[in-house]
Amino acid sequence: MITNRVLGTVLLGVNEQINCSDCISAFGSAGSFSAGVHGRKELTPNLSLLAGIAYTQYSEGGYNVTSAPIGAFALRYDFVDWGSSRPFFDIGSILSPFEKVSYSRSYLTSLGAVSLDSPTHSSDYGVYGRAGWISRLSARDEIAASVELWQLWQRVNGYSDPSVAFNPFNATIATGTDRTNLVKVGGQWTHLFGNSIETNINGGFVQSFAGHSGIVATVTGDGTVVPTLGNQSWFEYGGRVGFRITNGWVADLFLNGTLGPQPVGNTLHGGIGLRVNY
Numbered sequence: 001m002i003t004n005r006v007l008g009t010v011l012l013g014v015n016e017q018i019n020c021s022d023c024i025s026a027f028g029s030a031g032s033f034s035a036g037v038h039g040r041k042e043l044t045p046n047l048s049l050l051a052g053i054a055y056t057q058y059s060e061g062g063y064n065v066t067s068a069p070i071g072a073f074a075l076r077y078d079f080v081d082w083g084s085s086r087p088f089f090d091i092g093s094i095l096s097p098f099e100k101v102s103y104s105r106s107y108l109t110s111l112g113a114v115s116l117d118s119p120t121h122s123s124d125y126g127v128y129g130r131a132g133w134i135s136r137l138s139a140r141d142e143i144a145a146s147v148e149l150w151q152l153w154q155r156v157n158g159y160s161d162p163s164v165a166f167n168p169f170n171a172t173i174a175t176g177t178d179r180t181n182l183v184k185v186g187g188q189w190t191h192l193f194g195n196s197i198e199t200n201i202n203g204g205f206v207q208s209f210a211g212h213s214g215i216v217a218t219v220t221g222d223g224t225v226v227p228t229l230g231n232q233s234w235f236e237y238g239g240r241v242g243f244r245i246t247n248g249w250v251a252d253l254f255l256n257g258t259l260g261p262q263p264v265g266n267t268l269h270g271g272i273g274l275r276v277n278y
Contacts (some may be wrong), residue, residue: 001180002123002264003032003058003071003154005237006089006256008094010269011038011052011072015200015240015254017142017190018088019078019133025252029271032058046081049075050092061263064117066125067100078134090130090143097123105161107169114167120159127153140192148204150182156215169219175264176214180229183207184236198250200241208232234260242275250275 010027025040038052051073058065074092102119132146158175161167186204193199211229218224238256245251255270 001124001178002234002258003060003267004056004068004096004151004154005094005126005152005182006267007032007034007054007056007058007257007269008070008072008096010034010254010256010271011036011054011070011094012050012074012090012092013038013040014202014256015238015252017200018076018132018188019080019136019142023275023277025273025275027252027254027271027273029254029269031257032056032268033076033269034058034070034269034271038072040076044274046077046079048076048078050076050090058206060267061265062104064070064102064104065099066102067098070094070096084136086134088132088134088146090128090132090148092128094123094124094126094128099123101156103159105171109168110157111168112166114164114169116161116164116167118159118161118173120157122154122156123204124152124154126150129174137237143187143189145187146185148184148186150181152182155180158253169221171217171219171225173215173217176216178211178213178215178229180208180211183209196244197243198240198244200238200240200242202239203235203237208237232260232264234258236266236267248277250277 026037028035029062034056036054040050042048054070056068072094074091078088079086100121101122106115128150130148134144155177160172161170184206188202190200213227213229240254242250242252252273257268
């Protein structure tokens with residue numbers, strides 16, 4: 001859920017300034033493979049639409065997502081008529097249906113080790129609201145601080161351990177849904193060096209709360225196993241360096257990641273993009 005959300009926020013311009021001209025960007029990233037397009041469109045002087053789509057593959061800590069489309073959209077209301085220092089608000093969603101995934105399970109017995117990989121399908125969804133304050137310090141500098149509130153869901157289709165020669169504690173997992181809530185407090189700074197180099201750094205502290213797992217396993221010899229989701233905290237970070245190739249065209253190098261204890265852990269996703277401002 002967390003990795004899917006981090007990748008989805010790239011589609012919502014997490015590495016870009018809060019207020020800028022209409023644009024569209026094609027990108028590709030590694031660390032977790034992702035490729036897609038995203039952009040923004042001014043609907044009124046105050047209201048903008050942010051949206052994007054991508055195809056991703058990623059793995060971490062016993063799961064492997066081999067195919068996952070991601071779509072994201074949001075509306076941003078920026079009080080531009082208040083002047084250079086003003087509030088802004090976002091509301092949006094990240095959607096990732098039709099994911100192909102596999103989960104690993106390993107355990108030891110007196111007769112040897114057992115290692116299993118079980119394929120299934122899943123889907124991830126998230127909605128969020130964001131309230132922040134933006135300050136245009138100069139024609140070259142924009143800083144912003146914000147608070148975000150997220151609710152995330154992940155639905156996993158039921159599956160069973162694959163047939164192998166030795167698996168005394170066979171498991172069957174019923175269809176179920178995990179969910180969690182997040183609050184993020186963060187900030188960002190965008191700066192233009194000279195006439196050609198754009199930079200952005202962003203980051204924040206994230207705390208999860210009220211998590212619940214609906215994934216229930218039935219294990220031979222052990223009966224029903226009901227997992228729990230504890231509250232987690234971690235840091236998220238990102239950045240971008242853009243080179244203005246010519247009027248309206250920008251080549252971007254960006255990265256995003258998490259920093260914290262497992263199960264979120266330390267992750268890094270980096271990529272390149274070509275952005276057109278119009």
